[in-house]
Amino acid sequence: MTDVDTAATSAARAFEATRSASDAARAGWLTAIADRLDAAADELVAIADEETGLGETRLRGEVARTTGQLRMFAAVVTEGSYLEATIDHAVPDATPPRPDLRRMLRPTGPVAVFSASNFPFAFSVAGGDTASALAVGCPVIVKAHPGHPRLSRRTADLVTEALAAAGAPAGAFALVDGFEAGLELVDHPAITAVAFTGSLGGGRALHDRAAARPAPIPFFGELGSINPVVVTAEADAARGAELAAGFAGSFQLGAGQFCTKPGVVFLPEGSALEAALAPLVGADTPRMLTPSIADGFQSGSERVESVPGVSLVAGSTGGPAVAVTDVATLRAHADELLAEVFGPFALLVRYASRAELADALDELEGSLTATLHAAPDEPVDDLLPRLEAIAGRVLFAGWPTGVAVTWSQHHGGPWPATTSQHTSVGATAVRRFLRPIVYQDAPDAVLPPALRDANPLRIPRRIDGVLSPAG
Amino acid sequence: MTDVDTAATSAARAFEATRSASDAARAGWLTAIADRLDAAADELVAIADEETGLGETRLRGEVARTTGQLRMFAAVVTEGSYLEATIDHAVPDATPPRPDLRRMLRPTGPVAVFSASNFPFAFSVAGGDTASALAVGCPVIVKAHPGHPRLSRRTADLVTEALAAAGAPAGAFALVDGFEAGLELVDHPAITAVAFTGSLGGGRALHDRAAARPAPIPFFGELGSINPVVVTAEADAARGAELAAGFAGSFQLGAGQFCTKPGVVFLPEGSALEAALAPLVGADTPRMLTPSIADGFQSGSERVESVPGVSLVAGSTGGPAVAVTDVATLRAHADELLAEVFGPFALLVRYASRAELADALDELEGSLTATLHAAPDEPVDDLLPRLEAIAGRVLFAGWPTGVAVTWSQHHGGPWPATTSQHTSVGATAVRRFLRPIVYQDAPDAVLPPALRDANPLRIPRRIDGVLSPAG
Numbered sequence: 052m053t054d055v056d057t058a059a060t061s062a063a064r065a066f067e068a069t070r071s072a073s074d075a076a077r078a079g080w081l082t083a084i085a086d087r088l089d090a091a092a093d094e095l096v097a098i099a100d101e102e103t104g105l106g107e108t109r110l111r112g113e114v115a116r117t118t119g120q121l122r123m124f125a126a127v128v129t130e131g132s133y134l135e136a137t138i139d140h141a142v143p144d145a146t147p148p149r150p151d152l153r154r155m156l157r158p159t160g161p162v163a164v165f166s167a168s169n170f171p172f173a174f175s176v177a178g179g180d181t182a183s184a185l186a187v188g189c190p191v192i193v194k195a196h197p198g199h200p201r202l203s204r205r206t207a208d209l210v211t212e213a214l215a216a217a218g219a220p221a222g223a224f225a226l227v228d229g230f231e232a233g234l235e236l237v238d239h240p241a242i243t244a245v246a247f248t249g250s251l252g253g254g255r256a257l258h259d260r261a262a263a264r265p266a267p268i269p270f271f272g273e274l275g276s277i278n279p280v281v282v283t284a285e286a287d288a289a290r291g292a293e294l295a296a297g298f299a300g301s302f303q304l305g306a307g308q309f310c311t312k313p314g315v316v317f318l319p320e321g322s323a324l325e326a327a328l329a330p331l332v333g334a335d336t337p338r339m340l341t342p343s344i345a346d347g348f349q350s351g352s353e354r355v356e357s358v359p360g361v362s363l364v365a366g367s368t369g370g371p372a373v374a375v376t377d378v379a380t381l382r383a384h385a386d387e388l389l390a391e392v393f394g395p396f397a398l399l400v401r402y403a404s405r406a407e408l409a410d411a412l413d414e415l416e417g418s419l420t421a422t423l424h425a426a427p428d429e430p431v432d433d434l435l436p437r438l439e440a441i442a443g444r445v446l447f448a449g450w451p452t453g454v455a456v457t458w459s460q461h462h463g464g465p466w467p468a469t470t471s472q473h474t475s476v477g478a479t480a481v482r483r484f485l486r487p488i489v490y491q492d493a494p495d496a497v498l499p500p501a502l503r504d505a506n507p508l509r510i511p512r513r514i515d516g517v518l519s520p521a522g
Numbered sequence: 523m524t525d526v527d528t529a530a531t532s533a534a535r536a537f538e539a540t541r542s543a544s545d546a547a548r549a550g551w552l553t554a555i556a557d558r559l560d561a562a563a564d565e566l567v568a569i570a571d572e573e574t575g576l577g578e579t580r581l582r583g584e585v586a587r588t589t590g591q592l593r594m595f596a597a598v599v600t601e602g603s604y605l606e607a608t609i610d611h612a613v614p615d616a617t618p619p620r621p622d623l624r625r626m627l628r629p630t631g632p633v634a635v636f637s638a639s640n641f642p643f644a645f646s647v648a649g650g651d652t653a654s655a656l657a658v659g660c661p662v663i664v665k666a667h668p669g670h671p672r673l674s675r676r677t678a679d680l681v682t683e684a685l686a687a688a689g690a691p692a693g694a695f696a697l698v699d700g701f702e703a704g705l706e707l708v709d710h711p712a713i714t715a716v717a718f719t720g721s722l723g724g725g726r727a728l729h730d731r732a733a734a735r736p737a738p739i740p741f742f743g744e745l746g747s748i749n750p751v752v753v754t755a756e757a758d759a760a761r762g763a764e765l766a767a768g769f770a771g772s773f774q775l776g777a778g779q780f781c782t783k784p785g786v787v788f789l790p791e792g793s794a795l796e797a798a799l800a801p802l803v804g805a806d807t808p809r810m811l812t813p814s815i816a817d818g819f820q821s822g823s824e825r826v827e828s829v830p831g832v833s834l835v836a837g838s839t840g841g842p843a844v845a846v847t848d849v850a851t852l853r854a855h856a857d858e859l860l861a862e863v864f865g866p867f868a869l870l871v872r873y874a875s876r877a878e879l880a881d882a883l884d885e886l887e888g889s890l891t892a893t894l895h896a897a898p899d900e901p902v903d904d905l906l907p908r909l910e911a912i913a914g915r916v917l918f919a920g921w922p923t924g925v926a927v928t929w930s931q932h933h934g935g936p937w938p939a940t941t942s943q944h945t946s947v948g949a950t951a952v953r954r955f956l957r958p959i960v961y962q963d964a965p966d967a968v969l970p971p972a973l974r975d976a977n978p979l980r981i982p983r984r985i986d987g988v989l990s991p992a993g
Contacts, residue, residue, distance in 0.1 A: 150926065154950075443958060449962065460960060467737070493918045516597075
């Protein structure tokens with residue numbers, strides 16, 4: 052562990068090298084980290100299981116996802132579109148004459164990453180925030196999550212070794228620890244952006260702190276999400292039991308500790324889904340990630356269950372459970388019923404008619420995801436715009452807990468799901484740590500390679516308004 | 523004028539139509555506005571000249587720039603790259619299986635635009651913020667600038683008429699007036715983003731207010747910029763007199779009331795530029811845009827001139843003026859000397875050596891632009907990274923006051939130049955008012971046209987990681 056000022060000062064110094072390192076060089080850094088983590092997977096998974104109880108199968112899968120993610124960002128920066136290289140040649144006879152203008156994205160500078168409890172690899176020390184920042188040339192300082200301190204330290208050591216071996220500058224990566232260190236990090240003048248995955252309360256406090264700095268910096272937070280699911284009467288009639296199985300698996304996955312856990316399900320009165328649910332909900336209270344998450348789960352479930360008009364339909368108080376209510380109760384108690392309960396708990400909301408369903412969706416705040424189960428060819432014009440209005444990912448089949456790491460993935464949504472228009476998963480996660488620079492009438496020799504006439508990197512560019520793929 | 527709640531509620535209702543209008547339809551709205559403003563140019567320029575004193579030539583050029591800008595955004599949305607359409611087909615045999623994912627950018631919702639005093643057309647009611655928001659389907663509510671109230675109202679009437687005639691929904695555009703209305707607008711739950719061009723003080727207050735909302739929204743502010751210029755000894759020796767003429771023209775243009783006015787010039791001791799300057803600076807105090815801008819110009823110039831070690835080298839106190847100092851004084855009084863003076867005032871900073879120059883650049887905060895005048899083939903490795911670190915546009919010839927509206931333009935920079943990584947000028951200005959949505963396993967028929975298999979809009983898309991230009 053390093054103290055914050057030392058880490059931030061070293062990161063600022065390292066930035067002089069990381070910002071001018073080639074995309075190929077930075078891709079090499081990420082690949083080196085991925086290789087080292089893969090090689091140490093047995094050791095890492097063992098530590099992680101002790102600290103989180105998430106189980107070996109899940110944790111092995113998460114290591115693979117994490118190293119796959121590092122390699123994906125290596126591919127993204129090598130492909131080069133992310134630079135948004137754009138060249139407008141001079142038009143001397145325009146009124147007024149136009150200069151030669153060449154735009155590209157450049158890294159912002161050192162980034163603070165607050166790691167999450169629930170994905171000790173994929174959203175932690177070497178997770179997507181770290182990978183996407185390093186990929187584009189931003190040094191990273193991770194604030195370790197107290198839920199897995201030994202794993203954080205061991206992962207950080209491996210990252211540091213891999214970076215050094217791959218030729219990255221000292222200071223390009225550091226780990227800090229503790230609540231106060233987190234605050235110092237957000238305040239430090241060398242930090243240019245904050246990436247955060249965690250609770251609404253903690254995230255809001257850090258968001259406000261980042262905005263209140265003498266020089267405010269962007270806070271890219273993923274905070275809270277209830278991930279509504281809508282089941283139409285037709286879908287329920289056609290495959291209610293199948294949907295029940297999918298839902299039960301999804302909301303209990305990882306002890307319900309997923310940002311994309313389906314927390315609220317709208318279904319018709321007398322639904323087959325609801326009828327099939329009871330035997331699918333676990334009897335035992337699972338181990339939660341941390342004592343405070345366990346407390347939050349207890350108090351959150353109790354808050355929902357104590358609302359008049361809410362009853363349990365499956366599971367038991369204090370353990371995995373599904374409660375049920377109606378639209379009128381949801382409207383009357385939206386604050387209590389629509390706040391995220393982190394853990395294996397979900398709320399069913401029975402609607403009496405399609406019109407009541409559509410209106411009820413207007414009660415919802417922003418979420419990472421919204422899922423619509425309808426029959427094939429069933430018109431959904433009354434529902435889809437409402438789901439698009441509140442979510443960053445709209446699913447038409449399946450369940451939201453899986454988040455594929457791809458070019459098109461978006462993991463974000465209107466407040467309180469995230470605090471920005473950006474994603475923390477998928478290729479475009481790099482955007483958070485980039486800002487444009489345009490060079491006016493620059494000699495070819497001083498331009499970054501991405502903007503030189505000869506296109507030495509052979510990357511896609513837009514030239515005089517026309518997009519041309521890699522040369 | 524409309525009251526804020528009425529305007530915001532109407533905008534939210536209009537959004538249901540504007541978000542699903544085709545790009546071609548919205549391009550038609552912008553073109554209709556441009557045509558109507560061009561047709562009314564005589565009348566508009568006359569009102570503007572009465573209210574701002576900027577002169578007919580400048581104002582006619584600004585109308586043309588403004589209508590050209592509206593037409594450029596029409597072209598940008600028609601071209602379709604701005605949607606970032608990205609399709610990843612399903613990979614059922616991956617571990618875990620990958621769903622079909624299709625991402626595109628969608629409008630965020632109603633936008634509040636705070637217009638600027640200094641460009642009564644290009645950064646006002648029908649300026650770049652309004653054009654870029656409407657282009658992508660966001661209703662706009664403009665807070666009128668009190669510096670040109672009649673022009674604001676007349677422009678708003680023309681915009682409203684043009685939109686109605688072109689088939690845009692009622693509520694897609696409104697104008698509100700007054701300080702309190704501006705605050706209400708930032709606070710209104712229907713508003714999803716704020717665009718602002720103005721002073722550091724006012725912008726900071728609104729930034730903080732947007733961040734403190736129950737549901738925070740992005741504040742895209744352009745606040746203050748000193749636009750440093752660096753003249754190397756070689757460049758000064760080769761063309762000092764020519765540079766003096768360029769500089770004198772640039773800092774006095776529009777009575778110095780440009781966001782990109784060159785406010786600080788670093789030049790060698792005994793420079794030819796400095797020697798040539800006195801006759802090029804106007805004797806008369808120009809009419810300023812508003813009484814408060816005139817007051818700010820007076821107090822700002824006096825603040826700089828009163829620093830020990832600063833003297834006037836051209837012009838006169840209270841009128842157009844250039845002061846001069848040295849690097850040691852700049853360091854000792856950075857707060858007083860490096861705050862923007864809005865108006866025809868600039869500060870020369872004499873450096874004794876190249877090393878002193880390079881170090882002095884580390885004193886600078888963020889600016890919209892940084893300009894480097896060097897000799898051809900002169901190495902600038904010691905200077906360029908420092909200018910890139912603080913600016914959004916780096917110029918190698920010319921002067922920063924001209925801001926071409928093109929695909930590659932970037933008008934933004936590190937704090938306090940702007941509050942975000944986005945631009946308010948150029949094609950990518952639309953990004954501010956967009957957020958991604960990804961559709962998972964959606965039936966082709968319910969997808970937006972941009973994401974359907976057949977690519978009916980024939981727009982550039984990325985498919986399974988490969989960028990393909992328009993079909």
